Amino acid sequence: MELTRRSILCGGTVAGLAALVAPGGARAQAQAMRPLTGAELVAAANLGGEVGYIVADARSGLVLEAMNADHAMAPASTAKTITTLYALETLGSSYRFTTRLLATGPVSGGVLRGDLILAGGADPTLETDGLAELAAQLVRAGVRGVTGKFYTWGGAIPYAAEIAADQPVHVGYNPSISGLILNYNRVHFRWKRGQGGYALAMEAWSEKYQPAAYTIDATLTNRKAPLFDYRQAGGKEHWTVASGGLNKAGSLWLPVRLPEAYAGDVFQSLARAQGCVLPAPEPLRSLPGGARELAARRSVDLPVILRSMLKYSTNITAEAVGMTATAARGVNAARGASGAAMSAWLSGKLGGAKARFVDHSGLGAEDRISPLEMVRAVTLLGPKAGLRGLMKPFGLRDAAGRTVTVPGLRVDAKTGTLNFVSTLTGFITAPDGTELTFAIFTGDLARRARAQGGQPEGSKAWIGRSKILQSQLITRWATLYG
Template sequence: MQVTRRGLLGGAVGLGAALATPRLLRAEAVAMRPLSGEELVDAAQLGGDVGYIVADARSGLVLESRDANKAMAPASTAKTITTLYALETLGSDYRFTTSLLGTGPVAGGVLQGDLILAGGGDPTLDTDGLADLAARLVKAGVSGVAGRFYTWGGALPYASEISDDQPVHVGYNPSISGLILNYNRVHFEWRRGSGGYSLEMDARGAAHKPKAYTIDASLAARKSPAFRYSQSGGKEHWSVASAALNKHGSLWLPVRQPDAYAGDVFQTLARAQGCPLPAPQPLRALPAGAQVITARQSTDLPRILRDMMRYSTNITAEAVGMTATAARGANAARGPSGAAMSQWLAQRLGGGKARFVDHSGLGANDRISALEMVRAVTLLGPKVGLRGLMKPFELRDDNGGKRQSQPFRVDAKTGTLNFVSTLTGYMTAPDGTELTFAIFTGDLARRQRAGDSGSGAWVRRSKVLQSRLLERWAALYG
């Protein structure tokens, strides 16, 4: 059912708002307009649930909606809420810090105590950044350590993976820790030569390519599954089906022991700087009295979030969301942290149905309505410059391909899971009218029943529907 220019999202943050009683468009008006929303939904042949809403970005006036109050899986559009949550909690000047701590003085170039690589939850720390930290250690006068070398990732609660319903080998579903390196991924490369395959695991950056000694791979004479994972002896092991490999290729695999991985790589980089270190050991708690020898800060939070929104990096969303929860003094573990963000959103919007179990939307158990999403985008987004952190959205043609041109601008966050496709953001109509919108589609029953079989075609149809709805709104309200 459609509503046109009837409801207000709410003039101030914290005030409750509900859609006004829907009214059908007059038949004579329909005849002069593009296909109705219902006709577009019918043409998409998606099944499951379709909810959407479009509003005037300045006044909050609801222009059109369908099942906007229905709580649905947001997929990666959940990162929109995480962005708002993190910026309001941490502030735009926030930077993550990775530190090297010492438990004793430096004498004759030797640290008379233990060295600790302490993560601060920086999701953007890469191998080149870790190499810079090793160089800073040597510049600070340390060329050796009399004690032990520890790694500490306790700034964030550990989780072995973001979601438990993903394939074992996908790099977008790594572990979570306060010590994050290369988005907690390791680079796996294979090459077939005259003597068979050579396999390599490394932690490559733009300027450095250290071997990953805590993670290895071996070939197995099987057709499937392509990857199997195990741990033993403090190391991670990947078994790869030889039938799944072509002549040469590479991919990023998820890391499950991130503290050991980062410590291993740092040991190699420090040795290259002339500072040999003992084998890294995990540390449960930072010792009292440990002093900062040197540290490295990330770029500012808005730039981190802009990249997160553009590339939809799940580990970034989890790290910034959990860091925000910790800053609020709440339980920052993945599930409780998602609940804390849900409570925050309900407080800011004056109630609602949103329920988050994570900050990335990678799992299918998050829930938020299109109405709540648009209220957050409309009421909270302008204060933190949300539109500038979103990615330009390109309209699709009827075959799912990108249009060569479009007469209006859209900045949005997409979300995709098997049989879930979502979109939210801002659009500027041809006459300059600013609109906010959310379009949620999902068939969770089919997702559970069919896995990924047929999901690609379904998602393409959903993206076509999203484009047709945006074109409809540009024509009607611009």
């Protein structure tokens, strides 16, 4: 049966669900041991907080089983599923992000008679190697210097200092948002202890090139906590690191908060290495009229970017993609406003929805969507967008948390994880070929709010129990409804 607005998933409630569950009791009763019900599995998981789930027939939209399915909960990174659908419909599958070098004057005698502008296009995939390609294009265009200034512009999407305010200051998955993004707006911090003490480096690390980042530095300080502290001064970023917290050698990615200065600094180094000397970069508020393109780097097609985003759950990619889609709709694309625009879009597509998004990545705990609305989106909008092909296979776990394989059972899904929040949504193919869609949300936001930064006590074990519950529910559904 074709999915229509008269099917169950198009309603706003799952009241009276028991009468709508597909027959399966006779098969279950015939088994030597009765499988646990969904409610019994939830009780055994002992999560506390809230648990909501729903599974539906992917072809008809018939709801097969649910618990608290119409209760809005924090989706964590499953919010990226909605962002994927939103971006593909708005921008199209052939969309590519473009980073450009613009000139305000002619090139004569190896010199640009005017200003050079590094203009970001909100490309979340731009890395140092790609910036080096742009520098090579500039040199091939005959530019060895400029008479004017070197500007950087990140106004393709609005700036935000961070994605979520409740994250530790040093985590690389919570960088700034800007229309000029380099290395996912992260810098590679490296340390090594020698006879004279520690040697520290801040680098724009990429596969081929690792230039120093001169607008970001780190110094050691004699303190126990916090491990990292951050401040800005003079248009640069300064980190202090507790010396007692470092081992002999290591590295990690730190978030960048001044992305235009960072990208301009790195580009200046890359251009100099190829024989083009540029002045120090300066930020530009708006692009001048009449500037012409000297060079450009275009990203891969949008679906390739989204597949990687869903696989690695890259937060800055979700924000850049979502905010670009909002800007393309001619709506305020600032953080918060862009999330609200996606919420309104989803409500329009589903014929009414109460979902509320503050961001596009789910990194913050303020987003809300019900399992029912998530499954409606996956079922109604997913096939046209090719959503399942963008999701990654989900590995089932047994009661001890070990990976297991069920012959003929395939799950393609998006996970979501925050402290005391674990979510999952996607597609199931049962061993007999039955296609199902589902969402499982678990969250203890009260316990999360009481935790203080880092990895709070008990969160890892809690998430482990939630993931086991997810596997148990999926296996149950594939058995009963497949």
